[in-house]
Amino acid sequence: xxxxxSTWKLWSTEVYGxxxxxxxxxERYVAYKMIEKWLEQGxxxxxxxxxxxxxxxxxxxxxxxxxxxxxxxxYALKVLAHLN
Numbered sequence: 001x002x003x004x005x006s007t008w009k010l011w012s013t014e015v016y017g018x019x020x021x022x023x024x025x026x027e028r029y030v031a032y033k034m035i036e037k038w039l040e041q042g043x044x045x046x047x048x049x050x051x052x053x054x055x056x057x058x059x060x061x062x063x064x065x066x067x068x069x070x071x072x073x074x075y076a077l078k079v080l081a082h083l084n
Contacts, residue, residue, distance in 0.1 A: 003027065045083060049076035
């Protein structure tokens with residue numbers, strides 16, 4: 001897994017009630033719990049991939065503050081292809 005520090009702080013707090021140290025086991029558990037939550041909210045795999053990549057279930061593209069290009073639609077389609 002890979003989390004930005006800000007994302008880990010937010011999601012770890014949501015899942016554990018506090019910011020825990022990142023370990024592979026905790027990272028997988030937090031991912032599982034967040035995905036479970038989004039599924040319960042009615043999001044599908046495509047939406048969840050976009051949330052994971054861009055923070056919301058909408059298509060976004062551009063260049064981030066670090067100069068890295070992003071495209072949530074392309075990312076989500078790659079995730080779905082990998083799952084199939």
